Amino acid sequence: xxxxxxxxxxxxxxxxxxxxxxxxxFGGFGGVGSPPTLIDGILEKGIREITLIGNDTGFxxxxxxxxxxxxxxxxxxxxxxxxxxxxxxxxHEGKLEVEFSPQGILAERIRAGGVGLPAILxxxxxDNELVSKNKPHFLLNGKDYLIEKALTAExxxxxxxxxxxxxxxxxxxxxxxxxxxxxxxxxxTIAEVEEIVPLGSLQPDEIITPGVFVDxxxxxxxxxxxxxxx
Amino acid sequence: xxxxxxxxxxxxRRAAEEIGNGMVVNLGIGIPSLVPNHLPNSMMVMFHAExxxxxxxxxxxxxxxxxxxxxxxxxxVTLNQGGSYCDSAIAFGMIRRGRVDITILGSLxxxxxxDLANWIVPGKKVPGMGGAMELAQKARKxxxxxxxxxxxxxxxxxxxxxxxxxSAACVDMIITELAVFMVTSEGLLLTELFSPYNLQxxxxxxxxxxxxxxxxxxxxx
Numbered sequence: 151x152x153x154x155x156x157x158x159x160x161x162x163x164x165x166x167x168x169x170x171x172x173x174x175x176f177g178g179f180g181g182v183g184s185p186p187t188l189i190d191g192i193l194e195k196g197i198r199e200i201t202l203i204g205n206d207t208g209f210x211x212x213x214x215x216x217x218x219x220x221x222x223x224x225x226x227x228x229x230x231x232x233x234x235x236x237x238x239x240x241x242h243e244g245k246l247e248v249e250f251s252p253q254g255i256l257a258e259r260i261r262a263g264g265v266g267l268p269a270i271l272x273x274x275x276x277d278n279e280l281v282s283k284n285k286p287h288f289l290l291n292g293k294d295y296l297i298e299k300a301l302t303a304e305x306x307x308x309x310x311x312x313x314x315x316x317x318x319x320x321x322x323x324x325x326x327x328x329x330x331x332x333x334x335x336x337x338x339t340i341a342e343v344e345e346i347v348p349l350g351s352l353q354p355d356e357i358i359t360p361g362v363f364v365d366x367x368x369x370x371x372x373x374x375x376x377x378x379x380x
Numbered sequence: 381x382x383x384x385x386x387x388x389x390x391x392x393r394r395a396a397e398e399i400g401n402g403m404v405v406n407l408g409i410g411i412p413s414l415v416p417n418h419l420p421n422s423m424m425v426m427f428h429a430e431x432x433x434x435x436x437x438x439x440x441x442x443x444x445x446x447x448x449x450x451x452x453x454x455x456x457v458t459l460n461q462g463g464s465y466c467d468s469a470i471a472f473g474m475i476r477r478g479r480v481d482i483t484i485l486g487s488l489x490x491x492x493x494x495d496l497a498n499w500i501v502p503g504k505k506v507p508g509m510g511g512a513m514e515l516a517q518k519a520r521k522x523x524x525x526x527x528x529x530x531x532x533x534x535x536x537x538x539x540x541x542x543x544x545x546x547s548a549a550c551v552d553m554i555i556t557e558l559a560v561f562m563v564t565s566e567g568l569l570l571t572e573l574f575s576p577y578n579l580q581x582x583x584x585x586x587x588x589x590x591x592x593x594x595x596x597x598x599x600x601x
Contacts, residue, residue: 179431179468180454182447205468206508209454232507233454241506253430253511254472261469274476275513277548311448323465325448327431330467358467377447379455 151346157317158367161191164340167305167366168197175260175303175336176204177329180233181213183321185309185342187371189216199224203260203301205253205328206230207237212375221245227301229253233378250280255298257331262300264334264363271295306336309370310359313343314350317364318357326358333359340366387557390574391525393418393601394555395484398523404428404474406515408485409453411525415484426462428480430511432471435463452511472511476518483519485512487526487551489541492588494551494563496524497543509546516547528556528585535587537561537568558582560599561590569593575600 151158168174174192178184184204192200193216202223207230208215217223219236225247231237240246251259252274262270271288273295275281286297308329311322319341321329333339341364388411396418399405406428407413416438419425427436430452437458440446445456459465474480487498496516499509516522529535537554554561559582560572568590570582575598 179452180450182431182450182454206510228508230508230510232505232510238506248508250508252509252513253468254475254514257468257472274517275509275547278509278513278545280544281509281513321465322448323446323459324429324431324433324450326465326467328468331469373447377454379445379450 151315151348153315154349155316157361157365158315158346161187161368164188164366164368165191165195167338167340168192168195170197171199172197172305173201173203173303175301175306175332176202176214177308177327177332178208178213179205179324179327181208181215181375181377183309183325183327183329184208184213185307185370186373186375187368188307188340188342189214190374193217193220193222198222201225201227203227203303204332205256207234209233209378210236212377218246225249227251227256229256251298252281257328259298259301260328260331260335263302264331267300269297269299272298302335302337304337306332306339308333308339308341310341310343312345312347312352313341313364313367314347314352314361315367316349317341317361317367318352319343319359319361319364320352320356321358330359334363338365339363340368342368342370344370344372389414389418390601391555391557394560394572394599395523395525398482398521398553399423399425401425403481404434404479406430406475406480406483406519408483410486412484412486428471428474429457430468430471432466432468433457433459433463434466434474435460437463472514475511475514478518478520480515480519482521482523483515484523484525485515487524487536488530489536489538489543490524490526490551490554491538491541492567492590494549495541496522496546496551497541499546500544502544512546516550521552522550523553523555524551525555528558528582535585537586537588539588558585567591570596572597572599
């Protein structure tokens with residue numbers, strides 16, 4: 151495959167971008183659409199004290215859950231940890247800080263980070279202490295709103311169905327979920343893809359994430375976990 | 381029908397009566413997931429999932445599951461004709477913009493004023509709110525399906541929720557195995573009673589006071 155933009159690379163090469171104490175944002179919803187090869191690479195490299203940002207903490211052995219279960223994260227910003235009991239246990243033991251954000255607001259905070267906005271105004275969870283605590287309010291047209299800060303990360307990892315050498319991405323069905331948002335919010339974005347196709351072979355109208363947002367592309371070794379329904 | 385009836389399907393069947401052709405409907409896990417089984421095949425309903433599916437269809441046959449086509453609970457589903465995929469931000473945009481007609485969800489407690497508490501049990505279960513706050517606050521109609529009492533026999537319809545609220549004054553309708561309530565500005569109004577239960581049983585098992593409709597429908601499916 152031609153590599154005119156130098157974006158197509160290897161797992162070994164992109165793992166050089168990971169270090170202890172960093173912030174990693176990940177795509178996926180309940181493990182669906184999370185990049186399995188990158189997650190395993192981060193695990194094997196022994197990266198620790200990660201702040202993870204993403205929809206949820208997966209299942210104990212599925213998706214980002216693997217990193218959480220092996221105590222590689224010190225903090226997660228997520229909307230839900232219920233499908234990963236180990237995350238709940240670590241939180242109660244004080245080994246994992248969890249910042250909960252309502253799911254759609256989390257998505258918008260990530261999107262805002264990805265499109266260069268510092269924050270968003272919302273009216274979700276205003277009467278909920280856990281959501282509204284320590285957040286500034288803003289009065290607009292006589293209505294009170296919360297200011298929710300945008301989120302970015304040092305590295306974003308996403309999973310896509312196809313990439314061309316520029317990093318234009320298309321996703322597979324519901325595995326899209328948070329991936330297009332996360333792809334925009336990384337200072338560096340790595341796309342793990344099922345298939346790398348030649349330039350010009352993706353229909354321009356069908357591209358979901360323009361390659362502008364993607365820095366590195368690696369081929370996926372595929373999902374290597376057993377799904378909860380299997 | 382007497383004891384031993386599949387009360388979960390009874391509740392789901394009653395909830396299905398609220399759904400009309402062309403509606404966009406979001407279903408929670410548990411009893412709400414049984415609702416589609418009680419809709420006529422001819423009805424076109426767009427089931428919405430927070431992970432970015434509009435037009436979700438039933439579970440696939442065993443062996444035909446697609447790991448990249450799952451509902452918000454992580455279980456394989458299918459896509460109906462006219463269905464589409466979108467990212468999570470758009471999926472919640474549909475909710476916040478008022479395009480989701482009905483959300484049907486379970487709950488731990490509901491107050492007489494329609495306060496919803498369905499997301500944490502402090503010190504025991506803290507899973508996070510997921511998409512519940514947005515759905516409760518922004519879906520056009522919020523229907524709660526739940527057992528009338530918890531496993532210890534305590535009423536789940538209460539004067540004031542003791543568990544942390546997901547959202548205040550958001551519930552429009554409550555359906556339990558005993559009865560159906562509308563949430564009005566004056567509090568709860570009992571409108572329907574499931575066979576074989578009687579009003580006194582409902583009063584005994586409900587903590588808050590409620591008004592009884594002049595014309596209570598007796599449901600015996």
